[in-house]
Amino acid sequence: MQWQTLAATLFPRGHAIVQRDDFLCGSAQVGADIIEVIGTTGHAPIGVEIALAQAQAILRIVREHPRRAILLLIDTQGQRLRRRDEMLGINSYMAHLGKCVDLARRRGHKVIGLVYDQALSGGFIASGLMADACYALPGATIRVMGLAAMARITKVPEERLAELAASNPVFAPGPENYLRMGGLEAIWDGDLAAHLAQALACDGVEDTRSALGQQRGGRRLAQPVIDAILEGRHVRAA
Known part of the structure; x- marks a missing residue:
């Protein structure tokens, strides 16, 4: 889906989002409230420039619009794979972006992520996965690492990984597996404006992703491990 079509659907009362290269930024009306919108388009590779632009936009919002909600529109092919970006320290730029998202949250900004097209690897980790809650459209493409790349890194044959992906969502791409x-908190279908309004009205501030993964059968051990660690801390403290 083109971002212009998405914005018209999400914000029937109007928006002032502008595109500069692959970077999106602006404000929009949701009910009686104004929210800020930051995002990417064109399957944007996240290099130092766009990571810094997103971080600067978030810091500006924190400074100029205290506690105003932020929507992250996500369409990225992940970290830009260029020697220049690596030499400039792209990992530090993306870490800075993630820290800015966390700062906004700590300052009282509701941060929502929406994968409307493609979300891959580090570009997704430093944006949608840093939000209070992340959502996706049904046709979105989501993965942290493709099976071919995973096979090269882990030395496990791609055919074996494909077999594992058929039954284990950890190995498989797609919004349903991340749900x-x-x-993902949910996959949005139907009235997107209503879904957005409902997400912004949600008061949840705790990170419940591990608990959701356990409830939905996609990550069965993350929450038990967390609970065991917390229980051990309580025992030592006593």
Whole structure:
């Protein structure tokens, strides 16, 4: 889906989102409230420039619009794979972006992520997965690492990984699998404006992704491990 079509659907009362290269930024009306919108388009590769632009936009919102909700529109092919970006320290730029999202949350900004097209690897981790809650459209493409790349890294044959992906969402791409793992709060279909209004009205501030993954059968051990660690801390404290 083109971002212009998405914005018209999400914001029937109007918006002032502008596109600069692959970077999206602006404000929009949701009910009686104004929200800020930051995002990417064109399957944007996240290099140092766009990571810094997103971070600067978030810091500006924190400074100029205290506690105003932020919507992250996500369409990225992940970290830009260029020697220049690596030499400039793209990992630090993306870490800075993630820290800015966390700062906004700590300052009282509701942060919502929406994968409307493609979300891959580090570009997704530093944006949608840093939000209070992340959602996706049904046709979105989501994965942290493709099976071919995973095979090269893990030395496990791609055919074996494909077999595992058929039954284990950890190995499989797609919004349905990330929903099962708890990485997505929900998949939005139908009235997108209503879905957005409902998400912004939600008061939840705790990170429940591990608990959701356990409930949905996609990540069965993350929450038990967390509970065991917390229980151990309580025992030592006593």
